[in-house]
Amino acid sequence: MTVDTLVVGAGFAGAVIAERLASAGREVLVIDRRDHLAGNAFDHPDSHGVLVHRYGPHLFHTNSDAVFEYLSRFTEWRPYEHRVLASLDGQLYPLPINQRTINQLYGLNLDEAGVERFLAGVREHRSPVLTSEDVVLNAVGRDLCDKFFRGYTRKQWGLELSELSSSVLARIPTRTNRDDRYFTDKRQAMPAEGYTRLFERLLAHPRIRVETGVDFATVRERIGAGLTVFTGRIDEYFGFRLGRLPYRSIRFEHQHLPGVEQFQPAATVNFPNDHDYTRITEFKQITGQRHTGTSIVKEFPTDEGDPYYPVPRSANQELYQRYRELAASETNVVFVGRLAQYRYYNMDQAAAAALKTAAEIVGG
């Protein structure tokens, strides 16, 4: 069989590219080995009718007008700002660390200037800032690091803060004001009818055909494609010939609580130091859905299972670069997305990478 364009993966990277290329006149076949669209952003009503995210909570946030406007063609939005509480010794504290966190934790009543002085007193100057430990110690010092970040990171990655690139903990800001939102991006919203509906609309183009439950490995010899867009693991594409790129996985434990209207005081509660799971998320608080019961998910990080998180550390980046070199010599194949670029992309970044790649393909 011959196709004009084959897109492997129906997540943000694959679906956005497929839509752009179909709109530019190409015939596109999208395959995904899973039995559904939307990649890790997949959501669906659980057996009790509560809309849940199968692969953990997905909060949409972006500073890119281009990405937001593009996706707005395929969905309405429900404004939503995410808030997280961290559970320490049975008490709940706002995260990221901000004025309220510090006052509550240490029994203080500091204003913004007071918190700045406080942090100046406890932070450990690190130079250069190379690892995630450097980032945290530089920002908040040892006590706050040990309380909020060291244990959580050990659980999430199976690594020490000092073994991870600075980029991981650079995701979490420190604030001296009282802003307790998890993100400060100018656009923060949830797709009004969910992510899967957004993907159905993205892929509804008459020149796109979608086949789920199809693995690239089983069709790669049979399908001749003018262009292949690959959004799966780059190391898998090359048969792991240079060795395996490490990924962190998660076991998601979903649970429905009948008759419980609200389970916890915030959409997400993090457990830096207790339990084997990192966090509990309550979906209704994110989607705004009304239901007499509630559905939650606990996340248990593990090395086994689907590849969810590329592991940002320099040795892995070096191995990825060697795969990049192999990729550069592949003709008529492009690699885009969190797995194919081995980057800790958020959804908007995966979409932005796909828009950029599509523009390059169409333009030249």
Ligand code: FAD
């Ligand atoms: P994916 O969504 O992984 O899609 C790749 C697809 O390719 C998959 O469906 C896979 O089945 C398919 N595939 C792979 N190999 C093959 C093959 N050989 N043959 C056929 N199909 C194949 N981002 C945010 O912006 N906000 C959040 O709150 C957020 N929370 C997250 C929470 C968790 C627990 C996780 C794991 C991620 C979270 N993300 C979040 C990140 C978000 O999931 C990614 O940015 C996004 O899914 C990347 O899209 P993608 O298309 O690159 O990859």
Ligand code: UDP
């Ligand atoms: N992190 C932490 N404590 C927390 C929350 C996050 O130590 O309570 C660290 C941890 O290493 C995590 C990283 O910060 O992997 C990035 O957090 P984020 O919430 O962005 O992770 P994601 O939502 O992508 O899992």
